[in-house]
Amino acid sequence: MYYVKRALHDKKFMIMLCITIAFVLLTIFAGAIAPHDPIAQNYxxxxxxxxxxxPFGTDAVGRCLLSRLLYGGKTSLVIAIVVTLLMAVIGVxxxxxxxxxxxxxDTxxxxxxxxxxAFPHIVFVIAIVAVLGTGTRNLILAMTVISWTMFARVTRSLVITIKKEDYVEQARLSGAxxxxxxxxxxxxxxxxxxxxLxxxxxxxxxLTLASLSLLGLGxxxxxxxxxxxxSEGKRYMQTAPWMLIFPGMVILICVIIFNLLGDSLRDILDPRGITKREGTSFLARLLSRRDRKEKEEHEEEMA
Amino acid sequence: MSLLEVKNLTISYGGGAPAAKDVTFSLEPGRILSIVGESGSGKSTVIRGILGLLSGNGQITGGEILFDGKDLRKLSKRQMQKLRGEDIAMIFQDAGLAMDPIQTIGRQFVEYIQTHKDLSNSAAKDLAKEWLLRMNLNDPQRVMESYPFELSGGMKQRAAIAMAMAQNPKLLLADEPTSALDVTVQAQVVYELQKLTEQYDTAIIMVTHNMGVASYLSHDILVMKTGEVVEYGSREQVIFQPQSDYTKMLLAAVPKLERPEEELRGEHERNEELLAVKNVVKEFAAHHKKQKGVVAVNGAEFSLFKGECLGIVGESGCGKSTLARMIIGSYPPTEGEITLQGKQFADMRAKEQKNFRRHVQMVFQNPISSFSPRMTIGDYLYEPLKNYEKMSRSRARERIEKYMTAVGLPMEFLGRHPHELSGGQLQRVVIARAALLEPDLIVCDEATSALDVSIQNQVADMLVDLQRQWHLSYMFIGHDLALVRQVSHRIIVMYRGEIVEVMNSKDLTTDAAHPYTQVLLEAVFDVYEDREERRKLLERNANDSREDVPGCKFAPRCRYATERCREEDPKLREIGEEHFAACHRLAGLTAAEGGAGPETGK
Known part of the structure; x- marks a missing residue:
């Protein structure tokens, strides 16, 4: 309850959460919102x-980019989020x-x-997909199997540090x-x-998903x-830049939002604020500085 | 004209309330000014402000800092950089943290010299060695070749002072230079600082919370409280005629060795043996085959009786914490046995072990790290009751309330997180939780060392009160003799893993017999003592050799050591009534004089 309350009071977090929810809703209701059929070609x-x-222009075979982006969210976001959650759980x-x-x-x-x-990730994923065949499920499987390692490593070193803290010893003494x-x-x-992380x-x-699709494995x-x-848009960079700009923008916004969401989530979970300084992304720092400035200005006005 | 003149200096962090307000003082060459106060009083902020080294969003918002007639606030960054190190040098609380861990002392020293002076490598090295020698580091070549981790805390601090002094600065700023050190080492560093001012006319501003050190060392004292100057005057004025209540409180809070008879803990009736430690050895295996293992505790033997408070003193690395961890069952002894009420931890099954734990509780040194930052105080206190007594939250509340009241904290704290409480309050919570299960034994490992002096006293008094009330048994580990004496009935003195003396605490100041105990006693600075006397003591105890000899470990440092001491390890034996010591000299004396007490420290 304490953390829910903290979250509700955190303006930054709430904004990020709203945007994320909006994104998810847009992809879920793509069918209702999209102006065109995403695969209908119009020569x-x-x-x-x-x-x-x-609104976002058309591609080389006359498909509506907006509709394709809306529908595409389903595949891209679902795979990216599911893979991340799976590998986080396994790794942790x-x-x-x-x-x-x-x-x-441990050994x-x-x-x-x-x-x-020791394997380059992408090579490993390609190998697995080549054996199992393409498809959303196999893709998720292949990406998860290879990428939990980093989480495992990081979690392990954190656990080893925390294990030695006095409060763990105290917990042991109190019979936990x-x-x-x-x-x-x-x-x-x-x-x-x-x-x-x-x-x-x-x-x-x-982005991994993007490169796999380019290879025809996604x-x-x-x-x-x-x-x-x-990757399709890259070919038409000079003649039809919108093919590159819009998908690029969508991916960029998604990545940024997830980053910021993570940042503020971490701040909420850390009542003491010790983790705040280290590792905060540049964008989050920029944003919080703006917050502070606004606050100061506000205070001045009040005075 | 004064060397340094600070006028109405005001510093604040991030535009908030000032951390230091209207600070005014002046300093002549060759004089020492101490800034004293408790944590959060802004004393470090002031000296960092002088150097322009305020952290993060700190800013000087008003006032002047005149150094040699120049206003430091008006200097450019480059001019300040030149000034730092050349005219003004600084030493920090923990020299180990202020040094680069992956470079040898020599390289750091030479680099430091060369940034300010145009000297060749060999000339810089010679200069460095000269200063290390002056700081009483007898083997400068070895020190230069060592990495920081290879030196003891005292050696590092002395090397840091040598570095700071190598430029012949006019002003040395010292931020708690002795607080992280053992009492004996503290005395040596204080002595070095004093000699510096006399020989080189260096002015020193020292930030400290130790009133005894401040009283001995300084010419002037500035007392600060929550950012404001409470009192400023000559040492005599501040110590002997304090004007403000805060200064009086600080002076009264200094743990005193000499106490009136009625305040001392008498002898405790020893009926029921609670804890028996028999010939316990703990050896930590080496990481590499080439290295030797470390023997942290060697042949410790003592017992603790029900309702007794047993103090253990000794400097860092003497094995007192290792002993504590073995007693709470964190790790087993390599040899020997530890039994609590006749049962040995190592023999028990997992379930019994869990039950055993409830009977031995521990209070750690650092109250902040004793708490998971994500748990409320209430959760923390409920944990043991839930695990051992299977109590419901509502029933536990009653019990918790009783103990929270006993340690003097309101029940509102239960809903708070650890970071919302002060260190002293947190330590009270830890003690409340330790007592909550009504354990047989509470082990306090430096339980008051991380707290401010005034809080230290309160916590120590509280421990004594709780013990009288509930007949608790304590093992009170510390390095501050005065404080340990205040709490304990009996005191065990340890040196490098071995017990060297066991005695009743009421006899500590009169009957301490082992040379090491005497050195420890002499290292405690008293506010009102005679400075000439102190000086003689400092000179006498300047030897800090840790050379390994087959015999008595203390022999290289001992002023009475003979050939025999260096070759044969003395056993702990009775030298008086309920008084044991491990020393050849004392054994000889008692034999010759028919059991009469040996020569004492005073």
Whole structure:
């Protein structure tokens, strides 16, 4: 309850949350909002600049870019978010176990992690998709299997540090069981550090997805997908820049919003404000400075 | 004209209320000014302001700083940079943190010299060595080749002072230069600082919370409280005729070794043995095959009786914390046994071990790190009751209220988070939780060291009160003899892993026999003591050798050491009534004089 209250009072967080929800709603109700069928080709309107009919313009086969972006959100966002959540959960659990229990468990888990880290990610994903075949589910599987490693590593080192804190020792003295120590003392103190990392990964997953689509391993044309639209647009950069600009903008906005959302979420989860200084993204800093300035100006006015 | 004149200096952080307000003082060459006050009084802010080293959003909002007639606030960045280090140098509380951990002392020193002076490498090295020697570091070549982690805290602090002094600055700013050090080392650093002013006419501004040190060292004292100057005057005025209540309070709060008889803890009736430590050894294995393992505790043997408070003193690294951790069952001893009410932790099954834990509680040094930042005080206090007694929240509340009242805190605190409380309040909560389960033994590991002096006293008094009320047993570990004496019935003195003396605390000042205990006693600065006497003591105890000898570990530092001491390790033996010491000399004396008390420190 305490954190919900804090969240409700955090203006920055609420704004970011609203935008995120808006994005999600737009993709869910794409069918109702989109002006055109996203795969219907119209050869009378090839490579048209934005107009009233086609607000974001059309592509090389005359499909409405706006509609494609709206529909594409479903594939892109769903895959990116699901993959990120899956790998965060797997990575955090493995990192926790590894860091908390140590010894042989730690050695085995960390060597597996090292093995996976030794492969270039994209090559590994390509290999898996090539074996399993394309499709949303296989794509999610392939990306998750390879990318939890970083979370495991980071979580493990955080857990090892926190494990040595006096308050963990205190908890042990007051009779807390091992799972209790793990979930009530260590996890809540690890999560705020990880949240930024996790939200940033949504962005990078969007981009991975884009490169996979380009290789023909992601979603198959004509299914709309942001990353694929972006790479298609590259070919027409000079003649039809809108094909590049709009998908690019959408991806950019998404990445930024998830970053900022993570930033403010972390601040909310950290009542003491110790994690705030380190690792805050440039944008968040810029924003908070603006906040402060406005506040100061406001105070001056009041005076 | 004065060397430094500060007029109406006002500093604030981020446009908020000033952290230092209207601070005015002046300083002549060769004189020492102490700025004293408790944490949050703005004392560090003032000296950082002088150097232009305010952190983050700190800003000087008013006043003048005249150094040698120049207004420091009007100097350009480059001029300030030249001034820093050359004319004004600074030393910090923890020299270890102020040094680069991956460079040798020598490299850092040479680089520091060369940024200010146009000297060749070898000339700079010679200068560095010269200063290290002057700071009583007898093997400058070895110090120069060492990395910071290889030196002890005292050596690092002395190396830092040497670095600061190598430019012959006119003014040295010292921010709590002795607070992180052991009492014996503190005494040595104080002595070095004093000699500096005499030999080189350096003026020193020292920030400290130790009134004893301030009283000994300074010519003038400035007392600060929440950013404001409460009192400013010569040392004699401030110490002997304090005007403000705050200064009086600070002076009264200084832990005193000498106390009236009725304030001392008498002997405790020793009926029921609660804790027995028998020949306990703890060795930490080395990380590399080439290194030797570290023996943290070597052959400790003592017992603690029900309702007793046992004090353990010794400098850092003497094994007192390791002992505490073994007693609470954090790790097993390498050899020997620790039994609580006849049961050994190591023999117990997991379930029993869990039950054992409820009978031994611990209070840690740093109250802030004892709390998970994400839990409320209420959750923290409820935890043990939930786990051990399976109490519901509403029933637990009653019990919690009783203990919160006992430690003098309101129940409103239950809903707060740790960062909303002060260090002293937090430590009270920790103590309340330790007592909550009515344990057999509470181990306090430096429980008051991280607190302000006035709070220290309150917490210590509270511990004594609680003990009388509930017949608790404590093991009170500390490095401050005066404070340990205030709380404990008996005192154990440890040196480098070994128990060197055990005695009743009421006899501490009169009967302390082991040379190390005497050194410890002599290292406590008293506010009103005679400065000439103190000076003699400092000179006498300047030796800080940690050389390894097969015999008594203290022998290299001991002023009575003989050939035998260096070769044969003395055993702990009875030298008086309920008084044990490990020293050949004392054993010899008692044998010769038929058990009469040996020569004492006073």
């Amino acid at each position: 009378d309107a090839i490579l048209q600049p934005p107009s009233r009919e086609y 659990v493995i990192g926790m176990v590894s860091g908390y229990f140590g010894g042989i468990v 085995i888990l960390m060597r597996v992690t090292d093995m996976l880290l 069981s091992k799972p209790a120590i793990m979930f009530r003392y260590i996890v809540p103190n690890v999560i705020p550090y990880l949240i930024v 996790i939200t940033q990964d949504i962005g990078s997953n969007l 979603s198959q044309p004509p299914t709309p997908e942001w990353g694929f639209m972006l």
